Amino acid sequence: MAVQEMTVKEMAKKVLNNEELFLLDVRTEDDFNDWKIEGKNFEYLNIPYFELLDGVEEIMDQLPSDKEIVVACAKGGSSQMVAEMLNDEGVTNVYSLEGGMKAWSEHLEPIKVSDLNDGGELYQFVRIGKGCLSYMVTSNGEAAIIDSTRMIDAYTDFAEKLGVNITHVFDTHLHADHISGGRKIAEATGATYWLPPKDAGEVTFDYQPLEDGEKVTIGNTTIDINALYSPGHTIGSTSFVVDDQFLMSGDILFVDSIGRPDLAGKAEDWVMDLRETLYTRYKELSDELVVLPAHFMIMDEMNEDGTVAEKLGTLFEKNHGLNIDDQDEFRKMVTENLPPQPNAYQEIRETNMGKITPDNEKQREMEIGPNRCAVR
CATH class of the missing domain: 3.60.15.10 (Ribonuclease Z/Hydroxyacylglutathione hydrolase-like)
Incomplete structure (x- = not known):
């Protein structure tokens, strides 16, 4: 199953419209604490992607079933990998942020x-x-x-x-x-x-x-x-x-x-x-x-x-x-x-x-x- 991607323009609309969203940020803790996508009705989970290389089973109980989940990383590569792993575990409401935080910075x-x-x-x-x-x-x-x-x-x-x-x-x-x-x-x-x-x-x-x-x-x-x-x-x-x-x-x-x-x-x-x-x-x-x-x-x-x-x-x-x-x-x-x-x-x-x-x-x-x- 191909990973769904969310464009930064679509993400911007969610921020501006104060929509609910669950953001799984797989950058390092320092990078996440320094700078992240901010939304008034966003929930966050920060797990560095290298902690997920052996699987995503340990975070499954921390993910919502009733909200869109967007996985974000620096450039869009690691987020695709994690989103694919979540797909394999049956999570269908997950997206990878296209272009990652670099693209988000430029929109x-x-x-x-x-x-x-x-x-x-x-x-x-x-x-x-x-x-x-x-x-x-x-x-x-x-x-x-x-x-x-x-x-x-x-x-x-x-x-x-x-x-x-x-x-x-x-x-x-x-x-x-x-x-x-x-x-x-x-x-x-x-x-x-x-x-x-x-x-x-x-x-x-x-x-x-x-x-x-x-x-x-x-x-x-x-x-x-x-x-x-x-x-x-x-x-x-x-x-x-x-x-x-x-x-x-x-x-x-x-x-x-x-x-x-x-x-x-x-x-x-x-x-x-x-x-x-x-x-x-x-x-x-x-x-x-x-x-x-x-x-x-x-x-x-x-x-x-x-x-x-x-x-x-x-x-x-x-x-x-x-x-x-x-x-x-x-x-x-x-x-x-x-x-x-x-x-x-x-x-x-x-x-x-x-x-x-x-x-x-x-x-x-x-x-x-x-x-x-x-x-x-």
């Missing part, structure tokens, strides 16, 4: 956030397995991409489906946790690639400098992207206000936390820049702006429709990182609550500068693991 799910003025639209691309969020703004046949991942086909194919031409590509900052696809999209489409110049001092390619007060129009003139210099996560971090409705906060502000200032080794230097951005620059903006960050940390940050978004005024009420009056306490909270550095973050930064060009398999390896852009 992008486009979700419509809102209509914009004069017929435009705003989409959020949710990279569920990595916690990355990127965006497409469309208007009058044109599109802009913000904080794209390296899986550029997801954006170009979606633009083709919508019948729009990508004319501008933005990065809010020089990313350290994932490889940007911004430059490649620009090369493939002829779009203008924008990057904050204070983050671009070591880049090896041409770009359009994105600076405070810059306005870039997408399609109809009412859809302006206004740049707001907002250092703290990096020295060049730049936020965008789109259509006077949405604040693209990059990695400065998240729904449940704030950005970390240490990925260039400058935590002590940049922590007050971070405070200045959050407590002064952002405070001057309208409470009605909807914050759209470049990452999310936990599934609880997702809304019912799968988007990650919240009004700025609500975040000033509920986000702990925005409610620390004492500067010394803020500095201590930020610098003493930093999670481990992202996997291969120095290599990722050098890749995004154009200094190195790893092959595709190496890029996949560099990005494996959870999102770690926030202060805990």
Whole structure:
């Protein structure tokens, strides 16, 4: 009997729809504890596959009979083997996750956030397995991409489906946790690639400098992207206000936390820049702006429709990182609550500068693991 496979797109739908599922993860305990597929109604069993080489009889009583069981591993090979063994024991409701955690890390799910003025639209691309969020703004046949991942086909194919031409590509900052696809999209489409110049001092390619007060129009003139210099996560971090409705906060502000200032080794230097951005620059903006960050940390940050978004005024009420009056306490909270550095973050930064060009398999390896852009 052939092993049934579940695609990462099917898995994403189960996460977004809060469906019940039993996940048998056959990676090592360390890998599982570091990073797993998260679902609000998922149950988990972690048994490394090498403990199952002699058979699966010992775990049969731990498996449900009334739920789908998905076996997950790093690349999809070991999970197939275990699923076959379960099949042989008469388990029919079992699937192997196609492509494993590597494929899960790369899946992008486009979700419509809102209509914009004069017929435009705003989409959020949710990279569920990595916690990355990127965006497409469309208007009058044109599109802009913000904080794209390296899986550029997801954006170009979606633009083709919508019948729009990508004319501008933005990065809010020089990313350290994932490889940007911004430059490649620009090369493939002829779009203008924008990057904050204070983050671009070591880049090896041409770009359009994105600076405070810059306005870039997408399609109809009412859809302006206004740049707001907002250092703290990096020295060049730049936020965008789109259509006077949405604040693209990059990695400065998240729904449940704030950005970390240490990925260039400058935590002590940049922590007050971070405070200045959050407590002064952002405070001057309208409470009605909807914050759209470049990452999310936990599934609880997702809304019912799968988007990650919240009004700025609500975040000033509920986000702990925005409610620390004492500067010394803020500095201590930020610098003493930093999670481990992202996997291969120095290599990722050098890749995004154009200094190195790893092959595709190496890029996949560099990005494996959870999102770690926030202060805990």
